[in-house]
Amino acid sequence: MTEPLRFTRDRLATLLGEMARRRIVVVGDAMLDIYLAGDAERISPEAPVPVVTVRGRRYALGGAANVAANVAAIGAECRLVAVIGDDARGDSVRGELMLHRLTDKHLVVAAARPTTSKTRVVARGQQVVRIDEEVEDAIPDRALDQVLVALDAAMADADALVIEDYNKGLLTPAVIERAMALGKKRGVPIVVDPKFKNFFAYRGAAVFKPNRRELEQAMGAALDLAHPDALPTSLEKLGVHNLLLTLGAEGMVLVTQDGQITRIPTMAREVFDVSGAGDTVTAWVGTALAAGAAVREGALLANYAAGIEVAKAGVATVSPPEVLAVHEAEYDQLGRLRRGGLL
Secondary structure, three states: OEOOOOOOHHHHHHHHHHHOOOEEEEEEOEEEEEEEEEEEEEEOOOOOOEEEEEEEEEEEEEEHHHHHHHHHHHOOEEEEEEEEEOOHHHHHHHHHHHHOOOOOOOEEEEOOOOOOEEEEEEEOOEEEEEEEEOOOOOOOHHHHHHHHHHHHHHOOOOOEEEEEOOOOOOOOHHHHHHHHHHHHHHOOOEEEEOOHHHOOOOOOOOEEOOEHHHHHHHHOOOOOOOOOOHHHHHHHHHOOOEEEEEOHHHOEEEEEOOOOEEEEOOOOOOOOOOOOHHHHHHHHHHHHHHOOOOHHHHHHHHHHHHHHHOOOOOOOOOOHHHHHHHHHHHHHHHHHHHHOOOO
């Protein structure tokens, strides 16, 4: 395996500036994350469960909408193509998009379909339960037609396409086929965060970003990362240009079309909450490639961002100044090690 490259200060600053000038389309399953925080002082007399007295409530964008929020936090223009319901949670999604300076003009409303939401009940910093409200069936035909129209409009002058699949029904074969065709026609990078159902539908993608469990499930066997042929064989079967495999606390592995395998260790110094870290990686890789970064540069930059995101509570975004600060700290540490003769 090759050693991961390191950015110079000038290269990183230049790349972040270019990323902020790009137009990114994110298509996929949008969600609303709801956090109910309170105290749990007693056990319910009705069942052996804690009684949580809610003291606060907050909303956050989840799924593809969180990817879009991360793109916006970079400073780039992001167009989110997604489906919401005609309900209060859908209104909350629109409100959160506005807070993140994101347009809702490419959202499609499916009136008979609820907005996907995940409610986390937290007491004294500990998650007690998560409640999912969703419909996983494919979106209805009328909504499908509207999604295809929205996708055409969003992609007209896009610099990159990010496909975020959570198996919640938006990414039907027709939507995937149209999205891939539009991305290839424009010649822009296509970054895919897949799920099992459509795993092999993204041939030609620039970057394909599953986690270890998803890749093992699709390949039908345990994945032996120590075997030199395991990942290149997976890359060939998928028909994509680059495979970026996320490994949680172990970081990531990048496999490129030329057979190079690069292990990228995690940058996290402390882990508070891993929620949304994958969305952060997807957003930063897609925006970096749109700005002309090499795929290894994009993966390393995304790794910086993910290391920052997991140190935050709940689903969160990461800004360029935060990445610059981490980079500066890393270089200062390397300088001290070199001056001490340890490198």
